Amino acid sequence: MGISFRNITKRFGDTLVVDDLSLEIDDGEFIVLLGPSGCGKTTTLRMLAGLEQTSSGEICIGGERINDVPTQHRDLAMVFQSYALYPHMTIAENIGYPLRVRKVERSERAARVKKVASMLEIEGLLERKPRQLSGGERQRVALARAIIREPRAYLMDEPLSNLDARLRVQMRGELKRLQHQLKTTTIYVTHDQAEAMTLAHRVAVMSKGRLQQFDSPMNIYERPANRFVAEFVGSPSMNFIEGLIDFESREFNGAGITIGLSENQMQVLSGRSAQVIVGVRPEHMSIHSTPAPGALAARVYVTELMGNETFVFLTIDKQKLIARAPAEFRAEEESDVWLQFVNEKLHFFSSATHERIG
């Protein structure tokens, strides 16, 4: 069902944890709340679950205001970061718990437990206790307990963060498949941008309690709304160069770097403050070992071989930059190279507000 957050604010004492958050989530959407720790994303999820009270604002599910509806009547299912499996119950009892409290008959309960268990390939574990399971298995049990009902929405609080890297990627894929099958609105909290990019229909990026951008993963990546989003999404991070636009010569000058700008870019920038921050993603830079027309001289600080590509850390005067180079790129530390930007892929942010200009 659709979910609306309307001007939600949450204070813990004097600290503002969520600041005037508004989100309209459509039925069946997979939404990721993305942000660093302490940005208010988990608190937002907990307010939706009814585990925290809102300080002000409205939360609606399917058009119904639920601020004063107690947790157990909100008809949601949640997967906790800690999984929160009941240690004294068997796996079957854990998965069947939401049905047991709803007084579903024992035989039907058993049948439905079997069904979700086979969906998640944990039929063999039903008689065990949670402490006898591995992290990945516990994760599946927590998921099974959530999907045994058909709630109005699934809430997931960093469900994959306790898994090792390989398992995390595998479960990520399974989660995506699961949501395609179930088509139930899902709100997913994470600080992992890879999970956000791969899973979400739309991503809500948060920082310091404020919503920064709410858009599709591609738009978040290609048109970040401000410097925070640009820096947080993408690995390695976007490079930022502070400097001035010279409207006469149609170029950007900053930190010893001069970049010529196109007609389009000048149009977007015209009438604005000359003070800007230019953002450039590491993949929008190319490195040459010999001087090329329009290329900037740079010095190699260090290179990191990733196997499928190489990260090159460069310096131009005091400005530090990271570029992505092909796997076979090799350069000595302190050697000279020449750097070219893909000019049409540059991002411009206001120096004063850090908001996107173009």
Place this chain on the structure above:
Amino acid sequence: MSAMKRTAKYLILFLALLVAIAPIYWMLTISLKTEADQFASPPRWIAFTPTLSHYYDAFVERSFGQYLVTSALVAVLSTAAALVIGTLAAYALARFRLPFDLDQKLSLWILSTRMFPAIVTAIPLFLMMRDLQLLNTRLSLVIVYTGFNLPFVVWMMRGFFAELPRDLEEAAMVDGDSRLGALRRVVLPLVAPGLAATAVFCLIVSWNEFLFALVLTQTDAAMTLPVGIAGRVTQYEIKWGVMSAAGAVAIVPILVFALAVQKYLVRGLSLGAVKG
């Protein structure tokens, strides 16, 4: 060196055991000896003719059977009441933040009721019970022991609840359970060892309590074992045999209960010390 250490260790353990067991051994033998054997010098440690006459005297001729029933009823009922009320209070104090730090202040205030000597409350309690016409009733003892055990239950259980991650109850509530349902189905089973340990302590305290029982009850119908036993010390004679026989029987119920919940007792007392 290590052999010496070990010998020393066992020697100390043996001495400690001796100190603990000697009085019980003495009481048991006296309860089985004729009065002539009781005062024989040198004492007859093992070689004496056992007799059950003191047991007969205590439980058939006299009302010790009734005292035993009273003690058991009062101990069990007051423990049950203290556990129910105290556990609910402890859960609330562990989980809810009250304005003005009231949850912290209330907890300390509850504990403070244990900080003055019991005798201070004996007289007011006597007067109150008299006005309520509850003197010489078992109910008066149940009420007093419940009140006396409550702070202990609240503090023990509050600690156990605080150790338990909130996630579990929250998960239960999101799964559709009410808070009380989550408490019953998820939280209480997990603190069961702590609950058992707390129950044992309450039982022992109520079972052994002497002062309030002496002040509030004087009739056979409401008297507990400790008061009944002490009552055999009179101006004219001291019935060592009868007292020992009653004492020996008084040990049994607590011993049996403690053995039955021993598994939980050890886990309960170390609950939270190590992550399970």
